[in-house]
Amino acid sequence: MLHWIPLFLSLFLFACGRAPAPAPVAPPTSPSLPAMIVFVSPEFKETEKAGIYAALREWGFALRSHVRITITERYQDASQFIVSLGHWEPEEDGIILGVTSRLYGRMIRLDRTAIETNNLEWRHVMLHEFGHALGADHSFLTLMHPGISWRAPDCIDMETADEVAKAKKWKKGTVHPTCSGAAP
Numbered sequence: 742m743l744h745w746i747p748l749f750l751s752l753f754l755f756a757c758g759r760a761p762a763p764a765p766v767a768p769p770t771s772p773s774l775p776a777m778i779v780f781v782s783p784e785f786k787e788t789e790k791a792g793i794y795a796a797l798r799e800w801g802f803a804l805r806s807h808v809r810i811t812i813t814e815r816y817q818d819a820s821q822f823i824v825s826l827g828h829w830e831p832e833e834d835g836i837i838l839g840v841t842s843r844l845y846g847r848m849i850r851l852d853r854t855a856i857e858t859n860n861l862e863w864r865h866v867m868l869h870e871f872g873h874a875l876g877a878d879h880s881f882l883t884l885m886h887p888g889i890s891w892r893a894p895d896c897i898d899m900e901t902a903d904e905v906a907k908a909k910k911w912k913k914g915t916v917h918p919t920c921s922g923a924a925p
């Protein structure tokens with residue numbers, strides 16, 4: 742879950758208008774790697790999809806030693822990950838931008854109204870939620886910071902990469918961060 746206004750960090754809400762980091766180009770793919778299939782609902786608008794795809798490309802770069810991310814809009818492709826629209830009423834401690842459920846498969850739902858109203862980046866919200874879908878929990882001052890702010894990097898940092906590796910039982914250091922500018 743990604744909140745826009747963290748209860749205790751409202752001070753950090755400035756700087757959300759900074760320039761987005763350039764998205765990495767399509768990751769190097771190896772047909773021998775297992776596919777990680779992500780269904781992105783056709784209900785998203787093209788501009789929204791562009792942000793979602795950019796986040797998935799970035800994760801694809803990070804995960805390139807283990808899997809290749811494949812995006813589909815065909816539900817029947819039996820995806821392991823499902824990305825669709827959702828909506829929540831604002832809560833006391835902030836506005837919910839997206840929610841990832843790990844109970845039944847990996848469902849990511851993104852709130853268009855919350856994202857648009859706050860003029861946030863689809864890419865950043867998706868980058869964070871996909872981190873949850875891969876097994877990372879909230880962690881301060883990383884991509885997995887509970888609220889988007891200048892303290893939450895809009896790239897895959899080392900700590901988040903290591904958390905995903907741990908969750909997946911992969912060797913430490915085999916999920917590649919993108920914050921270092923190493924992404925192509």
Ligand SMILES: [Zn+2]
Pocket residue numbers: 742743744869873879885886887
């Ligand atoms: Zn979250």
